Amino acid sequence: MKPAAFTYHRARDAHGAAALLAELGEPGDEAKLIAGGQSLVPMMNFRLARPQHLVDIGGLRELRYIRPAGTGLRLGALTTHRAVETASPDVLGPGFAVLRRAMSWIGHIPIRCRGTVGGSFAHGDATAEWCLLAVLLGAEIVVQGPGRAAPRVIPADEMFLGFFTTAVAPDEVIVEVRFPRPAPHAALTEFAERRGDFATVAAAVSLDLVDGELRGGTVALGGVAPAPCRVPEAETVLAAGGRPRPELFEECAAAAAAAVDPPDDAHGSSHYRRLLIRKLVVQACEEALNQ
Template identity: 45%
Template sequence: MRPAPFDYVRPASAAEAVWALAGAHTAGREARVLAGGQSLVPLLNRRAVRPDLIVDLGRVPALSGIRAGRRGIRIGALTPHATVERSTDTELHRRLPVLPEAAALIGQLPVRVRGTVGGSLAHADPAAEWCLLAVLLSAELTLLGPDGRRVVGADAFLRGRHRTALRPAEILVEVGFPAAEPAAALVEYAAQPGRIPEVAAAAALVLDADGRIGSARLALAGPLERPMRIPAAEALLIGVRPGRESFAAAAAKAARITGASGDLGTLAAVLLRRALAESAARAAVLAPVRRERMELVPV
């Protein structure tokens, strides 16, 4: 099946893209933004969506790239997954190695080459790796619209299954990860390699000098309307030594709180335990030098 007819524009700047979207909205026409096309094009071909206008961001190079600085790691919305996966940026790998690791899990290679970080976040699939990490790591999303820029936290941006805080004439221009979490880990289960996972879990632990957990982040995606952090499960981990029993208790509580049940609930608990164990192993390696490094890493 072919897409329904639509008008097409390919702006040269983010401002031009916003102008085109605002014009369509004012005229009562539906407009869609095309980034890498890995989510939108299949919907167009099935005529699941029938926009009047497609705004293609492919010629806006300012929206691509990975930047490390005092505000953390910033990734342009048009940056392909494969660019993050293959990045040799030492600051990216030192502060947030989970980002290139997660990028490598997304789809098959053609999807990672064409698909973009911003496109995945704007599509807001509840099991998508970028959505899960954005929630886990308290990402900040920069949006550009007719009234200028605004920054929205990931938890507020992701409102539900394929629903975001984007307004009709806004585009996502950048996602920022302000905090260094070198021990963060993500694990997932998919029925087939390259498919969107049924369940994914992520954790980021920091160990104190005595080996106890000083801070904990824990998030789940897949069997929910959107990825969620689980503060009540995180609280169970603070001040305890990492281990099978503490991880099992936190994972079980997280699964209950999120409402994951049946086979998906069992799978969620298993993946949460695995994410915690992997993060703890990384944190144990980092613990002897973490105090020194934290003075060097702006967070």
């Protein structure tokens, strides 16, 4: 299929893109940003999205970067998945290797070469790897609005509001994603019917380890709710501490499966998704422990 007719615009910078969105997004009209186009273009081809205006920000090279910031990390919104996947350890630092490893779950290499970090956040898919990592690691999403001198910062736990719905306003542009703290013992894993498909369930875990002792951790799930979510009940199990052991990870996984109410759909029943949660959380815990 082909997309509905639209008018093409090219932005010169993030402020200009926000101004165009504000100007073009009049009542009855819809303006959308496009960068890599890996999410928006298929939706337009199937007429699931029919923007009257497309604002192209793909040429804004100033939004393509990976920058250490103290103990944290900053990613420009137009950084591609592939750029993160191939970044050297010196660039990402040892505390953010989970980002590199997680990229292999995103589609296939052609998709990763064009798809962008900011585009994934803007799309707000509950199974998207970047969205799940943001919730797991307490990321901050930085957005620029029209006529605004300073950008607005959205914490990850306030970013995702529901199915493909985020806290980014229609006239705002995602310019940066910040990961404030390293996560040296973190892992993301998922299950899809075919490699490269959207995940049926995804699980991510970050363990707090000190001298081999477990002091707590963070557990996040995707594909089990309208938005990626943390699971406090599973984190309570990890907070008990002690030496990491298989029985503790299995208890954590069981708590995660019991705490959520996954949907029934064509990809699997709620019961099936709970079984996947129990397997994937244990797997993520083991992988995180071994990093």
